[in-house]
Amino acid sequence: MANKVNLNADIGEGFGAYDIGNDAELMEVIRSASIACGFHAGDPLTMRRLVAHAARSGVSVGAHPGFNDLWGFGRRRITMPPEDLEYLIAYQIGALQAMARYEDLSVTHLKPHGALNNMAADDEKLALAIGRAIQATDAKIIYVALAGSAMHSAANALGLRLAREGFADRQYDDDGNLASRSIPGTVIKDPAVAREQAIRMVRDGEVVSRHGKVIPVEVETLCVHGDEATGVAVAREVRRGLEEAGIAVLPLPELID
Amino acid sequence: MANKVNLNADIGEGFGAYDIGNDAELMEVIRSASIACGFHAGDPLTMRRLVAHAARSGVSVGAHPGFNDLWGFGRRRITMPPEDLEYLIAYQIGALQAMARYEDLSVTHLKPHGALNNMAADDEKLALAIGRAIQATDAKIIYVALAGSAMHSAANALGLRLAREGFADRQYDDDGNLASRSIPGTVIKDPAVAREQAIRMVRDGEVVSRHGKVIPVEVETLCVHGDEATGVAVAREVRRGLEEAGIAVLPLPELID
Amino acid sequence: MANKVNLNADIGEGFGAYDIGNDAELMEVIRSASIACGFHAGDPLTMRRLVAHAARSGVSVGAHPGFNDLWGFGRRRITMPPEDLEYLIAYQIGALQAMARYEDLSVTHLKPHGALNNMAADDEKLALAIGRAIQATDAKIIYVALAGSAMHSAANALGLRLAREGFADRQYDDDGNLASRSIPGTVIKDPAVAREQAIRMVRDGEVVSRHGKVIPVEVETLCVHGDEATGVAVAREVRRGLEEAGIAVLPLPELID
């Protein structure tokens, strides 16, 4: 259906002595980076370095905020009132905006991390709180969300720009949700398979679930990962495949009205 | 010499369950608030609340960044390369800017906290690092610094706006430095004494040291404190005294070119 | 029914620049202190100081572990696998044991804090995880728990010593649970009322709910609080009342077999 798409990854999730995720290589493949903001991972130095890399490579910069939980890597659910969450997010956006200003860049999208992403996908109050943080800090920021999630609705309710996200390197369940990483085989490690899935999602608006069911999908951005050994090779093949299929792979701000 | 001055205080140094410093009362007396940014104290919710209070009360908003050290309240010296420090400061400025945007306010000054303030007063590289963080995030931010300190020089070297700070409620040594808090009597608790010192500093450009020596001072801003039981009463009397002496007490952006 | 009981309070929930809860005064009233362990509140210096105070005052020392969440004061629910929780608790117990050793004291009880306490009261897996942390660090530690909670069952299942806890300064609902603090009047601020409730709980094994229903209760320890302005006065009157009623108020290790 579409002849253009964005390619994004979570970036900057190491800090200090810790380096994970093959940031440097991924940054040459993706067009939009969701940069950790120092709460679940990342630190000011890492954020600054990756913003500079983004500027050099023509990658657009997004915030990847998470819970304040280094030990849990933002994967632990933490309950708090929506208002508290809103300011937690605004704080992280602002911190990244400061780093982006070093390169005359803006923070142009936001994608919640880990447990926060899972909770906000289901809970409208949390999804709206994140949306209000966007409105307050920069209303042009694109809200990256799973199609059909509470974040999708929240973006619409608040009149925010939205990019619906699909996954090039992960299998889907029949209901259109991502299959759990804990099920063997659900992380796609064969570059050719990921390439095919990515093209089909964008060009045909559908994905084949791990049980063989064809599911309609609408995506403006495809996520790839750097934390698997195979991740960068998969990401490269996804990008090459998309471009060879005549699909333009663009930074998010060039894609979303 | 001068017929106008600013009155500032460190604000928002509690968080969560912790409330210190009589923020609410002080905010009605001062004209500029140096708000803790979540590293040595403060949290997003507290920052947000105080920015709202500042907007209501016509108080200008400044960043009060510190080391990342809740247990030490930012009073422990932490050594790091100037570049690391620069981004640590930029991060905190950005976070507060996000909160300020909720009220259509800008962050208009910066005053380092505690051990960072002490280190940057003596160390030109750190003072310049803080200055570069200001330049990168908003070059109009006023650098609040002790006259004659390395921060004073750094502000000049970088062409930044500067506000030289004096203390209304603290005694001075003969060399023009603040006398240590650990010496009994150096924290001025008598409102009348603080009032007199404040007026003399602004009107006459001088302060009398705790040994009786008259020292020339140049100040654009006077600091008061809320953490002593007597602090708010002292601050109120300082403001009343200044105004009764015909000295306008203005927010920093109205005072500094 | 009983002629003896323990009186406990949460202690050491400030740290660094932050002082809350009237620790010094409460320590002269209670017989057992549940000391924060540096995760939701407290720090090594505060722990050390309160252990010394406990030694001087004949107060027994217990661990008051919480989630690793200073900003949320341990009041935010954080989900994690039971195994992770177990080691989080063992870590905190061990840290407090080190402090207790300075005074040749042992950590003799454990009471979870805030959201952790609420979660473990309902969730048997979490309650057992806490119990296993007790077993591993010192199997003689008394598990303080609401009667009938999952922690009560877990203590029994693991063969741990148990102290069932009631509240002298809080109203109960008809179902025997504590009434929410958010309902006006549920925090008992009148010393005489708290005194009467405490005596009746211990002597008669019953409490009158806020709607007037008489509920059977079994308690080995009564909790009082220092964070209300009235807290210390209430606690003092509770202790005086119990003793005047002929009820011995003992440290937990002298009370629980």
Added chain:
Amino acid sequence: MANKVNLNADIGEGFGAYDIGNDAELMEVIRSASIACGFHAGDPLTMRRLVAHAARSGVSVGAHPGFNDLWGFGRRRITMPPEDLEYLIAYQIGALQAMARYEDLSVTHLKPHGALNNMAADDEKLALAIGRAIQATDAKIIYVALAGSAMHSAANALGLRLAREGFADRQYDDDGNLASRSIPGTVIKDPAVAREQAIRMVRDGEVVSRHGKVIPVEVETLCVHGDEATGVAVAREVRRGLEEAGIAVLPLPELID
């Protein structure tokens, strides 16, 4: 001179999502592990896992405490009063003791990390503070220190057991100090060279500096590192070399009276 020595490494310096240092392989080579205690690195789960590994592999367990500084990996100097430091160390020892108790192990040595190690090597007050933390938590704990450092003196002054440490995989300066890592070539990556240096240090009580000077050394323990790509191979060859030279490689408690 000696026919026995210990081989130690810093272990458990990842946490959560972060894995560094090749812990699993190093644990099969060394005889004593200095385990990070959650302040500069590590977390309760990692500590627990490595204590279990130590028990399986006959490796003795030591504390590797550091400053409370995850972002700086404990490599930033933080100034605090000796008393504060003492309790910071005691806290970490206690936390690790709790984990060790799961395996019926004791914490049998202590080696400060990073900036703390550097500061305590020069500053007697800090070195004594660490020693007092050892005395309070378990006076049998062996203080691992550079020969001739303030920690060496502190251990003697307090009557603590001491293990003087040398480095198998690092070059020395002519004055007997370690050459800075920032100088190319000072990290020994050739297993044969490290092996030779290790044997000569133990057997002959001397090391050849990077400028060719023969320096007398006395060591009870040799440190190896896992953070270089070559680290494990170097460590393996050091151990093999020592044993082939007839030098017994023992856990610290079997070596130090």
